[in-house]
Amino acid sequence: MTVQDVRGKEFRLSDGTRLQDLLDVENGYISARIVSDPELYELEMKKIFARVWVPIAHVSEIPNKGDYVLRYIGDEEVIVARSEHNTIHVVLNACTHRGMPVCRSERGNSSHFRCPYHGFTYRQDGQLIGVPAHKEAFGEALDKELYHLVQAKVAIVYGLIFATFNDNPPPIDEYLGTMKWYLQMMLQHTPEGMEVIGVPQRWVVKSNWKLGGDNFVGDAYHTFMTHYSAVQLRIVPSGDPKFAYYGVHVSHDNGHGLGLIGAPPEVELPRFYGVPEDIAKKIEATLPPGQQKAFERLAYIHGTIFPNMSFGYFSWATEDGKAPGSYLTLRQWVPRGPYEMEVFTWVLAEKEASDAWKHLARETFVRTFGASGMLEQDDAEMWSNITRATKGFIAREKLNFIYRMGINRKPEQGDWPGPGTVYQGDYSEQNQLNIWRAWARLISE
Template identity: 35%
Template sequence: MVAADRQAGTGGYGSLNGTMQAFLSEVQKDLAQGMLSPRVLNDPDIHRAELDRIFTKCWVFVGHVSEIPSPGDYVLRYVGEDQFILARDEQGEIQLLLNNCVHRASPVCRAEKGNTSHFRCPYHGWIYKNSGEWNGAPHRAKAYRTIDTARWGLRKAPHVDSYQGLIFACLDPDAVPLREYLGDMCWYLDVIFGLNEQGMRAAGDPHRWIVPANWKSGAENFVGDAYHVQSAHSSLGDIGLIPDNSKSVTETFHIALEGGHGLIAIPKALPEPFGVGNYPPEVTSTFDLDRLDDDQRAFLESGYGVVGFTIFPNLSLFQAPGSTEVGGFPAVNTSLRQWQPRGPEQFELWNWPMVWNSAPPEFNQASYDAAVFSFGPSGVFEQDDTVVWRGGPMVGRSAFARQDMKLNFQMGLDGMSDYEPRPDWMGPGEASTSAFGERNQRRWWQRWSEALASS
């Protein structure tokens, strides 16, 4: 991009320059043919545009209700690269507050989590309630006799809402409601998290570490890429941790939803006495499927489950039976995963193992252990994925590759593979007969390009 274009640039909320608009038009045309420029995986201007046009406009996951159960509880979270305080105020309402004093911008909260009724800026001592309201300053009677206290509170996210315990926020005052944004994904969140009234909880603090890759590689992977398991994770099959890793693509299938959301679904993996969702009897006995509609019950009673999803832009999930040893007890483990951008060449990966409030402690411990063993800073699956994703920034910055190289996203197009619509699907969305396709990934990228091109 030439210097004049950079000055016109994508910073702020103004119109995109002509060069960027032309590139996004190229992306959309390429996607129709199953191709994508590697530039999307490493470009400072694209990254700036993402922060301005995706992370300030979309509903973004910021935490789970179990992390802030009581008034005064708070944790630090991110929307894009901006740090926020996710707090439950004295009235029990959930707030998302920009962690910057409105006097001289110093962070007002310096602990990752805690419980407090107020936040005090360390610079000049301005004080804010945990609802974000301005609540005083040193020598107020002499220094700020006529200050408009309603005007000078911490900046709040205009929209904060939750579904099935998942807390989302949107920084756009004109955003659609959360349930409308999630759309048919709500149906699948019900069959994952809504199996009883007690629900699930985060099993401790999220694990966090830096990955030398672009955040979009993780989001795209979990929205539909089951094809990589047979190759990237082949060593796990060799040692027996995955009984038959070819089933990752031959038995799983995709569900594509509107809005760039998508899922990877699986048939029943474990025999009796393991029941709904591959859970053992001591866990399934706590479920109340009458909470669900007929089609949701049919989904579960037919043995289907969700092994992965991505909610656009950057929240994913993994759920599958797993163990910490070959032949060990196969406990279903569930992890929420978020791809937090930290520039175009790296992201911070956040991982929340989840457990059932109603399940026996022994099962929850086995589930947590399996989750950490699979996905986490030292997870056996994690190491495989984060190594191969490093190629994105490499090719994205390559002057040679950016001349005319295209990444291939053609699987499933025009009869190229065994990939057909699944007839008589009982759930919402478009289900496929196999995972030999990249429809979900193409739709995620289409949603990405549309978000960047929108005003």
């Protein structure tokens, strides 16, 4: 793994503080200021969200020509649309004339977008194609060909739609690096891949946006305390409070990371998360051997695609006497100022699966994660209170978070078949430090 160190960077905030004095990634200390400073929030919008690839939607959300959804890159709204020519486009939702959002419905189907202010009309790729009373109003002074809603570059990886407003982004494969191997395992283990069930659930949490990604990328340890009631209720079938320890903790370049948890060797786990037999056969025929071996005996995956898209691939028992249900959830921590985020959560299942399996996935999801989910509410309680407790001057000046779990542990591949920097045992804060390294590198550039 390339170590993206922040030492030697002399970036200073407006009060003269050096960025490097806020992060000691070598020794595992991060200043509370990093999750609460409005100046850093502005820098994040400019130096992170305007530059990196941001995953914002899944192709199954816009399956037909003309389908669109509204999403966010940083705190700015974009339209994700499938054109009449079946190509996917992402544009800033602001008219070239006065900046009015041209789409105000969260999702819909249309061959063109017409601005409600003056009627400027755009094709789905953002090209201006219509201007009311063009001759009388503008005459020769406006050449429609020259104007376009601000356009993002788009990349699709195993159905996940990434976009960036960076004119010269790194190739998406380079940006994702070894994380891509795991995305294939989760999103494309059958020929048709995963499908979003329903629409994303959304809610606002009074928390800094980074706390979600920090948790999902590597915090297997909080399950012990925060989610203890899930253990007591046997939603965690083994009933073992240390259930999230038994796995690997994997870091990738550019801040991406994940943890993959099975169970102690003596505990039996259903194959491929207990998918029905027909789906298991498709997995055998689709996934390369390495991913198949990794995916075969797992119960929980948690991770974050830097900067703000996390995922969970979970199996929970939510009803007595019934087999556990499994699902993949994507979750985006959309920034809304330094002290608030809007959470978008999706639930996905194999597209080819039966309605019964999809129903079980969704039912298991809404009982555990999503707005009504027990574990989701556990987390939101923590993150909102962290922001409440750390946005004051004293916390910002004097509080350093401890990120020393696993800091002396060396990478160890063991028999894990997947790429990345692998640590045995998922109780570690290496992935979190890896995010902070990527964050600091971009802020200081």
